Amino acid sequence: MTILITGCSSGIGLAACQFLRRRGFTVIASARRASDVALLEEQGFPAVLLDSSDENSVSAGFEQAVGLAGGRIHAVFCNAGEAFPGALEDLSRRTMQLQFASNFFGTHQLVALAIKHMRDHGATGRIVLNSSVLGFVAMPYRGAYAASKFAMEALGDTLRLELATTNIRVSLLQPGPILTRFRATSLVNFAREVDQRSSAHRRNYQALISRLEKPGAAVRFTLMPQDCMAPLEHALTARRPKARYRVTVLTKVLAMLKRLLPAQTLDRMLQNKI
Numbered sequence: 596m597t598i599l600i601t602g603c604s605s606g607i608g609l610a611a612c613q614f615l616r617r618r619g620f621t622v623i624a625s626a627r628r629a630s631d632v633a634l635l636e637e638q639g640f641p642a643v644l645l646d647s648s649d650e651n652s653v654s655a656g657f658e659q660a661v662g663l664a665g666g667r668i669h670a671v672f673c674n675a676g677e678a679f680p681g682a683l684e685d686l687s688r689r690t691m692q693l694q695f696a697s698n699f700f701g702t703h704q705l706v707a708l709a710i711k712h713m714r715d716h717g718a719t720g721r722i723v724l725n726s727s728v729l730g731f732v733a734m735p736y737r738g739a740y741a742a743s744k745f746a747m748e749a750l751g752d753t754l755r756l757e758l759a760t761t762n763i764r765v766s767l768l769q770p771g772p773i774l775t776r777f778r779a780t781s782l783v784n785f786a787r788e789v790d791q792r793s794s795a796h797r798r799n800y801q802a803l804i805s806r807l808e809k810p811g812a813a814v815r816f817t818l819m820p821q822d823c824m825a826p827l828e829h830a831l832t833a834r835r836p837k838a839r840y841r842v843t844v845l846t847k848v849l850a851m852l853k854r855l856l857p858a859q860t861l862d863r864m865l866q867n868k869i
Contacts, residue, residue: 596619596831600612608672611674612624623660626645645660647705670721671706674725677784680784681789719761719762723831730767733865736803764830766840771843772816772818774811818843
């Protein structure tokens with residue numbers, strides 16, 4: 596099976612490349628920076644430049660990936676994404692567009708290209724979307740990211756319905772806290788996009804910055820990228836893959852609490868989770 600993976604410079608994407616290659620997959624890796632593509636190639640991965648926030652880059656990257664795959668891609672793992680933290684009232688329309696361009700619009704575009712490709716080869720294949728615990732619960736100062744992941748959840752659910760008569764299977768991966776460079780890039784985005792000094796939330800922002808700057812695990816029950824690999828492999832190989840794969844204790848607990856608790860009670864629990 597040949598799989599295209601996005602966002603492979605580090606974290607879950609890089610772990611997926613390494614794990615799936617060991618499991619016998621042919622992996623086409625991708626990253627949004629040429630320097631990261633070069634590093635992936637040094638590790639022996641066929642790799643392409645693919646920036647999910649750039650429409651032309653997605654089209655060109657997918658076409659190049661098909662070429663490297665010898666004309667046939669069987670699966671896509673849409674993993675690329677980033678976060679723009681901050682109170683929603685402090686985020687500009689431009690910032691929200693950047694958030695959705697990276698996390699949602701690029702994913703939708705790549706998935707549409709992949710589905711057309713899979714239909715041309717017998718309407719069979721696998722699509723895995725890397726969502727988040729923030730794809731079904733909201734937390735303060737993560738609104739832009741949560742909105743993009745809520746949208747991804749709807750994308751996955753709708754695709755499953757629309758592709759039900761084919762052999763193209765769609766699954767959502769829902770990681771909770773995973774130890775990656777994600778917080779470091781989020782801090783850069785926050786510093787660039789949010790005017791902290793004039794914000795009504797400026798006192799709370801110090802706690803947000805402290806969490807983003809904290810080395811190692813920022814919260815309890817943080818797992819490693821490798822802990823996402825068994826669910827990912829099941830989504831790619833099982834005869835009947837699950838619609839959702841919940842990874843980490845936090846994801847599983849919050850999924851249960853959202854079903855059981857009134858909204859106001861859950862709000863009180865999450866209100867101070869900066």
